[in-house]
Amino acid sequence: MDPQTIVAQNVDEKIIYNCISYSYLFWLFGALYVVAPVIAWILFLRLIYKKISRQPAYRVSISHYVWLLGMWVMLIALVVGHLQFGLGAGKLIKSSIGWAKGWALLAIFPLIGCMSIRPEIIYRASCKVCKHTILLFPLFLIAWKIGLPSTLYVSPISIIGGPGPEFFSVSLYEIDPGSGVPRWRLFTPWAPALGMLGNLYFIFAVQEKNTSWKRWGIAGSLLMVLMSQSRLGLVCYLALIGFFTMFRFVRSPWLYLLLSPLMLLVGVVGEATINRIQLSITAIKAARADSTRVRQSLADIALERWMNEAVVFGHGIVERGPHMVEYMPIGSHHTWYGLLFVKGVVGAIALAIPMLVTFIMLLIRLFSQPMARVGMAILLMLGLYTFGENLEILAYLYWPGLIVLGIALRAEEPEDVFTKAAALEE
Known part of the structure; x- marks a missing residue:
């Protein structure tokens, strides 16, 4: 395939390519939080249909089933937690919808990776977003310099409900309360999330075969990490550089x-x-001493209340923290503490086992299949960010990584799946 002329060749690739490429356009409409769950369930239904009618072309590995089982257990823990604390039918329905927009995506998008989707499509689209970031950065910088409002507006789409208005707002910049210096979050809900996305796009940029697009991708991804001023983002970026560098000399x-x-x-x-x-x-x-203090306090509160109040199935829902943590939700800023507080030991195990199985499956093929290395890099990134973010709440941003992870886990190479699908359509 000519790396200069990568184009989507089926409906699934077109949906994915356009949804990634037009990230900034969706951001202007405040629709990014909605786009990911919608395309996830649409493509999931398409996969079920194709799986029934064209089984030879779509092979699902044991790892995909483990993720499906794990996220199903998440839903069970959610229901039991609500019933245990008598939270009512209304909150149960709302939380179940939240599950469909969050944890469920961690199983659905890897499964979508079993379809005839080439990872090159995702790499190129992500590099385009990096290029758009570089081109738009002067405008964001000027907005801060001339004193424009940090947040222009909150999209009316927020009426559908979500974690908060920041998921639907158009923000030009923000001022760090601790240091007083500007930082940017662009189309993400907060600056560290931009750092996470920058790391994901770096993984994709390294795989890009076209030299020009690779440069845009690497430069744009690094810019995202630097704009976010995220400590974890920088650590993860350096870790990924070390990971990919290692494989150049490992043999x-x-x-x-x-x-x-x-x-x-x-x-x-x-x-x-x-x-x-x-x-x-x-x-x-x-x-960022204040941030470190708040994170540690949130972790302490989550652990103490989990151990004393709801060890097995958790509390069912997130709760607002006290003044000492600036009223942030208990268990936020940390996937494992959040899981223990909301879904208990059951929820933590439901995530830990799929991640462990995925690690083992990728490790077996790490030195024989290039896609396994890409998948391992994504798993490394997700593993690091479990200690600084809630994976569930940001799944609507890093979903392209979940698809590529699913491609890496499937039993066949991407070219084989694509060739079989094309043959069946003829």
């Missing part, structure tokens, strides 16, 4: 020649190295 005998003296050196300067790492971690935390 080289020079690696083994270097490992022996390196291990000896680590033994000699190990204590000094550990001390430097600890000082670096302290410095990172001090860079």
